[in-house]
Amino acid sequence: MKILKVGDKSQAICNSCKAVVPTTYTLRDVPFDDGDGEVKNVLVSVCDTCDSICSLPHQSTPAVRKALETKRKPIECRVPAHMIDILNLACTQIGCETDFRTQMFKYYIHKIAYDDAALAELSSFKDNELIEGKPEKRISLKGRHVKADLDRILYRTSLTKTTDIIKLITIKIKTEILDMKKPEPIKELRTIAVATL
Numbered sequence: 001m002k003i004l005k006v007g008d009k010s011q012a013i014c015n016s017c018k019a020v021v022p023t024t025y026t027l028r029d030v031p032f033d034d035g036d037g038e039v040k041n042v043l044v045s046v047c048d049t050c051d052s053i054c055s056l057p058h059q060s061t062p063a064v065r066k067a068l069e070t071k072r073k074p075i076e077c078r079v080p081a082h083m084i085d086i087l088n089l090a091c092t093q094i095g096c097e098t099d100f101r102t103q104m105f106k107y108y109i110h111k112i113a114y115d116d117a118a119l120a121e122l123s124s125f126k127d128n129e130l131i132e133g134k135p136e137k138r139i140s141l142k143g144r145h146v147k148a149d150l151d152r153i154l155y156r157t158s159l160t161k162t163t164d165i166i167k168l169i170t171i172k173i174k175t176e177i178l179d180m181k182k183p184e185p186i187k188e189l190r191t192i193a194v195a196t197l
């Protein structure tokens with residue numbers, strides 16, 4: 001794989017000059033196509049004649065994707081306060097700080113979305129008395145896969161609201177991590193925590 005450096009020379013079509021021009025790879029802030037925001041300091045090829053951006057090399061695409069991710073609006077829902085307590089306690093049980101909550105949640109959402117047995121089981125938590133309560137706290141989830149995973153769960157169960165899924169998953173987390181202390185998810189979550197925090 002060829003990796004480009006700042007200052008490397010190349011050639012590209014310049015839209016302003018309407019010609020093939022000599023270019024130089026430079027770090028620039030690149031605005032998004034929709035005009036809402038920009039990617040800071042990303043390697044692009046710049047026209048040597050008119051100084052406009054000609055192209056984005058392959059190695060810059062992960063940085064652009066990351067910036068788009070940050071721009072994406074989070075999925076938010078309100079839950080009873082004790083649900084946050086459950087998630088905090090589960091984090092403690094796993095052996096990490098409470099800021100691991102979001103990642104733990106994403107782990108469960110993704111796992112359930114692709115597991116027929118887990119999907120079937122999810123609705124069975126509906127009768128748990130911990131589902132009830134005034135929605136006083138906020139859960140916010142962000143990420144490229146969360147929306148797709150939640151849609152998949154909605155599509156494959158009789159559940160119709162994201163908030164319900166979040167609540168049911170919280171009950172599942174309580175059952176597996178706090179009550180049963182299941183070794184498999186705890187071990188996997190510990191690995192994710194060590195690798196990402």
Ligand SMILES: [Zn+2]
Nearest residue numbers: 014017047050
């Ligand atoms: Zn030009």
